[in-house]
Structures are given as C-alpha cells and as structure tokens.
Amino acid sequence: MTIEVLTLFPDMFSGFSESSMVARAIRKKALKLRMTDIRDFSIGKNRQVDDYPYGGFAGMVMKPEPIYDAVASVLTRGSAPVIYFTPQGRKLDQNIIKTYSEHKRIILLCGHYKEIDQRIRNMVVTDEISIGDYVLSGGELAAMVFIDSVSRLQKGVLSDLESAQSDSFYEDKLGFPCWTRPDVFMGSEVPSVLRNGNHKLINQFNEDSSKQLTKARRPDLIKE
Ligand code: ADE
Secondary structure, three states, X not given: OEEEEEEOXXXXXXXXXXXXXXXXXXXXXXXXXXXXXXXXXOEOOOOEOEEOOOOOOOOOEEOHHHHHXXXXXXXXXXXXXXXXXXXXXXXXXXHHHHHHHOOOEEEEEOOEOOEEOHHHHHHOOOEEEEOOOOOOOEOHHHHHHHHHHHHOOOOOOOOHHHOHHHOOOHHHOOOOOOOOOOOEEOOEEOOHHHHOOOHHHHHHHHHHHHHHHHHHHOHHHOOO
16 A cells, blocks of 8 residues: 655654664564655745745645645556545544555645645545544644554554454444553552453454443443
C-alpha cells in the first residue's frame, strides 16, 4: 500500500514514520509513505500558501492553487481517493480503517490554519474524515492516527501473537483486559483462570470480560 501525504509540515512525520508499527510496516515493504510539501507548489516569490478569508472572520485559509497542483502531481503516479482531515468530516472508526486498508493507494490531504479553500473540497477531495469532536491545529495528527491504524492491518505487519482479532472494535466489542507477570503485584493477583492453562476457559473468560466491558462502557457498539 502506498500512502501519499500532502502537508505544509512534512517534518512532523519524521519520528512517527521511523518508530514502532509504521516503521515495521515500511521495513516489511507492506507500506510506502511518500511526503509532498504543499509549499513546493506555492506561487510568487514569498511562497504564499494561505490568505485572508472572504467574509472577514478570524484565521487564515489555505489557497486553492498550491493544493490543486500538489494533488495533481501526486495523481500522475496513479489514481487514488483523496482524504481530507477536518472536524466536519465523517467520524473515523475501525470499519472505515478496514475499508481503506484494502486500497493500494491513498492520498491524505492535511490542512492547516483555519481551513482550506472550499473549491478544493468540492473539486478534488473524495472523502472527509474527522478523528473526533475536538479541534486540532491541522490535519497532520489526524493523518498519523489514520496511517498508524491502517498500516497495522497490512498483511505481514502484525505477528500471529499480536493479531488484530483481540483488538478493540474487532466484531464490535472492546478488547478485554490484559495481564502479564508477576502473578502478584502489590497484593493484586492475575485472575487464576488465566494461569491454569485451560485454553477453552481462558477464551471464555476473555470473551466474557470483553462483553462486560462493552456493555458497561460502549453499549452503543452492541448490535441487536
Ligand atoms: N483537523 C482539525 N481538527 C481535526 C479533527 N478533529 N479531525 C480531523 N482533522 C482535523
């Protein structure tokens, strides 16, 4: 899978792409991450990428030309959906991640400042995604959230032991609580059923814990 990221702040992605699961996905050639600096497509000698908004409200708006040209240049390498991150978008969840994880190419557009010019959203963006009901300074952190969760679903990235099947939201349930050694920590003990080696009982226990937690915290996930 190739993810093309269009941003004014490519440096924000350096540590992120060199660490943990995303670095592993890149190393295993399950993921290719390509950065495009929108400023490289700016116009005029002062490399302007934003301007004052019509209507006179506070904040700056990203100009359409540099974004349009940046997207066009990336599209010459192959067609792909163009996802724009905005609090006005569809709320991201594991089903959306799963659908996009099956694409060969995706373009992620990160806005910054107040917004991007609406014409870009009308003309080139194919999907708008929000990572939650709060406002970030730009789409970069949202893009990293998206890339992290999509890359761990690429074939060969997670080992069998790490399998996504015990993750939260797999089959519409929250994940179950996890425990490791020591058996007793500050007087608190790991449930004995998990230590008796009976895998049928262990699976049942984890399944029940997962259901209880989902019922208590996220009843909205439970389907009739
Ligand atoms: N850009 C600013 N806030 C955002 C959010 N909550 N989700 C996605 N992109 C954003």
